[in-house]
Amino acid sequence: MSEAFKMDEAQPRLLDETGQGLIGEPLDRPEGRLKVTGQARYSAEYAPERMVHGVLVRATITRGRVTGFDDSAAQALPGYLGLFHGPRFIRNPAQGMADEAPCQPGESIDYHGQPVALVVAESFETARDAAARIVVHYDEAPGAPVAPDTGEIEENEKRKSVQGDLEAAMAGAAAVVDAEYTTAGHAAAAMEPHAAIAEWRDGRLLMHGSLQMIRFNKNELADALGVSPEAVRILAPYVGGGFGSKLGISSEHVSAALAARALERPVRVVMSRQTVFDAVLRRTETWQRLRLGADKDGRLTAIGHEDRVSNLEGEGFAEPVSAATRFLYSAPNRLIRQHISRNHRTPSGSVRAPGEAVGMFALETAMDELAEKLGLDPVELRLRNIPERHPVTGQAYTARALAESLREGAKRFGWDQRPETGSRREGEWLIGMGMAGAGRSNMLVPSAARVTLSRDGALVETDMTDIGTGSYAILGQIAGEMLGLPIDKVAVHLADSDLPGASGSGGSFGASSSGSSVFLAARKIREILAQRLGCKPEELKVSGGEVSGGGTRAKLADLLPEPISAEAKIEKGKTAESHFSAGFGAHFVEVAVSEVSGEIRVRRMLGVFGIGRVLNEKTARSQAVGGMVWGVGSALHEELGHDPRTGHIVTRDLANYHIPAHADIPRDMEVVFLPERDDQANPIQSKGIGELGISGSGAAVINAVHNATGLRLRHFPATPDKVLAGWADGR
Incomplete structure (x- = not known):
């Protein structure tokens, strides 16, 4: 990876000068037809060979500790493969094995509905029924505060800001408002439920996950599993909404990965809509x-x-x-x-x-x-x-x-x-x-991308996600605009953690951050083209398969005896300090x-x-x-x-x-x-x-x-x- 580009000063408006006519246009999403015809494969739709199914067991108390599990009733179900919980794997009836396999979250219960274990079976229906038969024993701590005005109240010093004298200013104002407002809690409730399919191949985890920020999720998952980040690969080519609820990994990802490692079989965990509501992060009231x-x-x-x-x-x-x-x-x-x-x-x-x-x-x-x-x-x-x-x-x-x-x-x-x-x-x-x-x-979040230009067109590669926001379209438009290509000559490969790490989708920073890294990588290619043509980069024009500048003109294909590949990364710099x-x-x-x-x-x-x-x-x-x-x-x-x-x-x-x-x-x-x-x-x-x-x-x-x-x-x-x-x- 070359040195990152830092935003230290105002930037020239190169995209106003390229003249290709792609930027800003209301172009269709290249994956749109796949989505509306049901051909776009979301995480839960992958089905590796020998895949089995997991269903989360969730707490029925508000606060306390798990003291034990009884899966004897579940064992009677044909196809039941085992129960994962706490720091160990209880039993695998099919293989008669017991193994250390810590499962997130742990044994401490902090809210009603918290995932505490994972049941795995040959079919989803068996796993669902087995989960209902699991008996969880608790040491319950009654009287846990559950209303906003009943728990311990602490001041958040990080958010405190005082300037001047508010009380005096209010007393001397010509008109004042002093009112209380309340807002209810909200759920993200993305259309696609939270899902994970975990498979281990030669000691490396392949995770199909519904996630928004793969660069970060890869490290989170590696940390949870006790492996190096290089031992984790996440794929999320299509994500059906997130709205913040899929920013980080959750119980389905960790439990699926651990069960898959213990069973040596792919494990699929998909949350029901009800589980999404009460076991995934909410917006506070x-x-x-x-x-x-x-x-x-x-x-x-x-x-x-x-x-x-x-x-x-x-x-x-x-x-x-x-x-x-x-x-x-x-x-x-x-x-x-x-x-x-x-x-x-x-x-x-x-x-x-x-x-x-x-x-x-x-x-x-x-x-x-x-x-x-x-x-x-x-x-x-x-x-x-x-x-x-x-x-x-x-x-x-x-x-x-x-x-x-x-x-x-x-x-x-x-x-x-x-x-x-x-x-x-x-x-x-x-x-x-x-x-x-x-x-x-x-915000501008560190983001990297690789762009490759060949005689056949351009390829954009980054682990940026598309959660329904149009990343495939936008990144293709930026590359096409910079390299003088029609949009159908630009391919965009996203959401693979083996690709350069992008900002991910969140905080409304995705398009600008990942788009800037694509822009910078394409700008490097333009500099190489200018060098080969013999003109200054600022003189270069690329359009219609031709390259011109400095009084010289050539076919783009003639300047590409081999593909040109460039990688770039952007991160915030001095402008983030001087400007808001x-x-x-x-x-x-x-x-x-x-x-x-x-x-x-x-x-x-x-x-x-x-x-x-x-x-x-x-x-x-x-x-x-x-x-x-x-x-x-x-x-x-x-x-x-x-x-x-x-x-x-x-x-x-x-x-x-x-x-x-x-x-x-x-x-x-x-x-x-x-x-x-x-x-x-x-x-x-x-x-x-x-x-x-x-x-x-x-x-x-x-x-x-x-x-x-x-x-x-x-x-x-x-x-x-x-x-x-x-x-x-x-x-």
């Missing part, structure tokens, strides 16, 4: 207090954002609820503080747009409340409070289209036609408009609220975004729409329900955990990308989009409900019962 103070001209003088989240004891993750509050608006007096409730629910972790997705509910609804108190248009309030530099770090912003998004969105949506609160009616339906700002931090990069935008929504039932219907949505260079307009729009739909779900539908006695998730499938259906989403869903280049973000001047779409969109829905009804709803999701209760209480 939140309690938030927002305090805003402003002078008579609508300039913020104070911002306070305090929150409480939850997780298991010892877990390092805490939802960064105040992420957007730190950079979106200016105020000289600021207090940001977080507390963590240590309770015994399913562990919490990253779910799409961690931080901004839930934190902006409070921030953007509070901004709407403040605008009303000031008698100021909500768009204008936000425009007056855009900071010149990052309010906490003092960094300069990279390209930032917040103001333009607000103005363009208001113009396109017809914001000047917004009715007076509660004044517009269509029969039983009250009609209103709402808006919110959008912001999501943009984020995607910005604005959401506008129209709703109708039934005065009879309290039902809320979203009638129109508009999202206007600045995301740097758009790499593929079709996949970018798809990501934006998906985020906006998720915003609707968070505002109106999604809510994890827990048994108050055990903490067990009771909304364990898509029948009981409500998400938006087609009838809940308007046809009139418009996405606008503003022309933008972010020269400090990365060499291809792009930024993430998927999580920006969810950031603020839910708050825009809630603000529209207020404009329609006059109700201030602060506890989400805003289900019909809360609307009716608000009217009944005179709120």
Whole structure:
């Protein structure tokens, strides 16, 4: 691997000069036909010879320790192969063996539904029935706290930030908001269930796994198994969604690998939908207090954002609820503080747009409340409070289209036609408009790729994943644009851990990070072509099978007596210290609220975004729409329900955990990308989009409900019962 390219300064806009016409175009996904015809093979669909099936056994207590297992009833089932648990393999009736095989997780129980063992059998049905027959003995610790306000509460010092004097600023403000908000827990619930197929070949593990970040997952799995990373190969060519739930390895991967090693047979472990819900990381519920103070001209003088989240004891993750509050608006007096409730629910972790997705509910609804108190248009309030530099770090912003998004969105949506609160009616339906700002931090994660150019075309190789976001299309477009090739002459091989290690899919950094490494590798090839042609790299033009520059022209094939292969890696550099990069935008929504039932219907949505260079307009729009739909779900539908006695998730499938259906989403869903280049973000001047779409969109829905009804709803999701209760209480 050559030395990594570091982002130490603004980058030239080479992709504006290549002239191939691929970048930004709404090209179809090259794997799309395979997916819609059922030919794309997902992890659970591989079936190696002699494969057997595993089903997880899960805890039926909330807290305690496993003291023993009894598999005698399972042994009576034909095809039963054994039970894996704790630090040992109990029994393999087929081979009469016992072997040391530690299985993750261990014997300590921290939440109801925690995987504690794996049953393996010749068929899935036998494994499922055998798992139901396993008797697990526990030393139970009763009275474990399961509600957010019952466990130990600790302050998260890493998230604390104090500037000026918030209390004094609030006391002297011309208008203030001091309100509490809550958001429910969320599940990622990706369409493809979590799955693993493990097979050992000559001492090396081959894992087909539904995973988002293979470079990291390879090392995690090696560490869990006690082998070197070189002894692990992960394949995940197609992943049916992740949304954060597949960022790291989980019990299915480790248990399948250990069982396969002990049995010397491939083992398949696929979680049921119910297991996915209550044994995979959830988004925490939140309690938030927002305090805003402003002078008579609508300039913020104070911002306070305090929150409480939850997780298991010892877990390092805490939802960064105040992420957007730190950079979106200016105020000289600021207090940001977080507390963590240590309770015994399913562990919490990253779910799409961690931080901004839930934190902006409070921030953007509070901004709407403040605008009303000031008698100021909500768009204008936000425009007056855009900071010149990052309010906490003092960094300069990279390209930032917040103001333009607000103005363009208001113009396109017809914001000047917004009715007076509660004044517009269509029969039983009250009609209103709402808006919110959008912001999501943009990251550059180390990423590598290899590009090979031959007379037949180009090949892109990297272990980057495609979780439905369009990686195959985007990386092919970048290589084709750089090397003057039509898209059908570029092959893209992804998601094999033996390939150069990419950023993976997460945090909306995948396309920009992995795309930059492909760009840099292709740029090296361009430099070699320029050298062979005898011109300077900046003079080189490649198109239509010809290469020209410096007054010289040649056939591309003539410069390729043998293929040219180049590998490149990118990582953040000095610009990450001097500049703060984020995607910005604005959401506008129209709703109708039934005065009879309290039902809320979203009638129109508009999202206007600045995301740097758009790499593929079709996949970018798809990501934006998906985020906006998720915003609707968070505002109106999604809510994890827990048994108050055990903490067990009771909304364990898509029948009981409500998400938006087609009838809940308007046809009139418009996405606008503003022309933008972010020269400090990365060499291809792009930024993430998927999580920006969810950031603020839910708050825009809630603000529209207020404009329609006059109700201030602060506890989400805003289900019909809360609307009716608000009217009944005179709120």
